[in-house]
Structure formats: C-alpha cells, structure tokens
Amino acid sequence: MFNSLIYRIQSFFAGFILLIPLIGFAHSPAQSSIVLMEDKSGQWTLQLRAALTAFEQVVHQEFTADSYSTPEEFKELTAKLLGSNLKLFINDQEITLNNPVIKLGHESIAVYQIDLPEDIQTIWIQNQLFRDMHRSKSIFMFLNKGLKRTLFNMENTNNYTVSLKLENGQFVPVNLAKNTAGYSIGGYMLALFMLLGIFVILLKLKPNWEARFTP
Numbered sequence: 001m002f003n004s005l006i007y008r009i010q011s012f013f014a015g016f017i018l019l020i021p022l023i024g025f026a027h028s029p030a031q032s033s034i035v036l037m038e039d040k041s042g043q044w045t046l047q048l049r050a051a052l053t054a055f056e057q058v059v060h061q062e063f064t065a066d067s068y069s070t071p072e073e074f075k076e077l078t079a080k081l082l083g084s085n086l087k088l089f090i091n092d093q094e095i096t097l098n099n100p101v102i103k104l105g106h107e108s109i110a111v112y113q114i115d116l117p118e119d120i121q122t123i124w125i126q127n128q129l130f131r132d133m134h135r136s137k138s139i140f141m142f143l144n145k146g147l148k149r150t151l152f153n154m155e156n157t158n159n160y161t162v163s164l165k166l167e168n169g170q171f172v173p174v175n176l177a178k179n180t181a182g183y184s185i186g187g188y189m190l191a192l193f194m195l196l197g198i199f200v201i202l203l204k205l206k207p208n209w210e211a212r213f214t215p
Contacts (some may be wrong), residue, residue: 028051029050029053029057029130029133030054030130030133030135030136030137031050031051031138032048032051032127032130032137032138032139033048033140033141034046034047034048034125034127034139034140035047035049035140035142035143036088036123036141036142036143037141037142037143038143038144044113044114044115045111045112046088046111046112046114047109047110047111048109048110048111049107049108049109050108050130051106051108052106054130055108057133058130058132059074059077059081061132071104074104075104078102078110079102079110081129082097082110082129083097083098085127085129085131086127086129087124087126088123088124089123090120090122090123091120091122092122095114095116096114097112097114098112099112100112101113120144120166121165121166122163122164122165122174123142123163123164123165123171125140125154125161125162126154126159126161126162127160128159131156131160136155136156136160137153137154137155138155138160139151139153139154140152140153140154140162142171146169147166147170147171148169150170163175
C-alpha cells in the first residue's frame with residue numbers, strides 16, 4: 001500500500017515536471033514534452049504536450065491557415081501530421097499510433113491509448129513534428145512502476161530521437177550523445193514548486209481556446 005502511494009505521488013510530480021518546459025519558457029512553441037506511461041489499471045498511454053501555437057505553426061506550414069474552420073477540422077489535420085512524424089518502437093517492433101484524443105488549450109495535448117508487451121527491454125521514439133522550429137526541444141520520459149524515472153532530451157543534435165535500453169532497473173541511452181543523457185526527476189523538484197504557483201495562475205486566467213476557431 002505504501003509503495004502504491006509513493007508511485008502515485010511520483011506520477012503526480014512527473015506529470016507536472018513535464019509541464020516545466022512549457023511554463024518555464026512562457027509557453028514557447030519551441031518547447032514540448034512526451035511521456036509514455038502505464039496507469040494503475042495497466043493501460044498504456046503516449047502523451048504529447050505542446051503549446052497551441054506550436055501545433056498551429058506546423059498545421060499552417062503544411063496545409064495553410066485556411067485549411068480549417070472548426071476545432072474538429074484542426075484536430076484532424078494535427079492527427080494527420082502526428083501520424084507521419086511521431087514514431088514509437090518497443091522491443092524493435094513498431095507500435096501503431098492511431099486516433100489520438102486531442103485537447104486544445106494554451107497547452108494542447110495529444111493522447112494515444114496503446115497496448116505494450118509486459119517485458120519492455122528497448123524503446124525507440126522519434127518526434128519530428130516541430131523539427132523546423134528554431135531551437136525546438138522536447139523532453140521524453142518513460143513512467144512505469146518499479147523503474148527509475150529519468151528525463152531525456154529530444155532535439156536537433158539527436159534528430160529528435162531517443163533510443164533506450166533497460167539496464168539495472170532503469171532505461172539508459174543506447175548511443176549516448178551530447179545533450180541526450182537522462183536527468184533524474186529529483187533535480188527538477190525545486191523548479192517545480194517555484195513554477196507551480198505560476199501554473200495555477202495561468203489556469204485561472206486560461207480562456208476558451210477553442211473559441212478562437214469560431215468564425
């Protein structure tokens with residue numbers, strides 16, 4: 001019971017830690033985060049978080065700003081772009097990513113429900129959706145009960161790709177490149193508490209972002 005409580009607390013903090021790139025950089029479109037996690041029921045999800053302006057930029061670049069007139073049309077175009085830019089391999093087998101649930105907001109989220117094997121030995125993930133943005137960076141984290149939680153950078157220097165293998169109870173980079181190494185969650189806790197208050201204020205001030213699509 002105690003271990004379960006600790007896991008829930010760590011999961012809670014992990015979720016907020018993934019918001020740090022967006023909050024800390026004033027919702028910069030160049031910052032995003034990805035988390036692959038298993039909930040207590042055993043359901044796996046892959047979640048991509050980024051500023052709405054980031055999704056708008058890539059949609060406008062690929063399809064033009066006149067390609068949609070409703071939130072649903074925008075979500076469809078976003079899902080199409082994700083389908084060709086977001087890739088996930090587990091144990092060298094590609095995982096099908098279909099029908100994401102996309103929630104629009106100042107921080108927008110795309111969520112995939114996926115099935116993964118019980119014994120995960122290797123992870124390969126790539127997200128090139130925002131590769132053309134100046135100084136684009138993303139943080140990736142694998143969240144699973146019993147394993148050490150570590151953050152990994154995805155940026156131009158590693159082709160927005162992270163390749164990991166299970167070693168001594170944690171995932172480590174297969175080919176350790178500059179700026180790819182993982183960072184312990186503990187190092188982010190202080191920044192989390194400092195930014196949490198800002199996040200709460202932003203939530204209170206958050207407008208109806210889907211209204212911007214209303215003609």
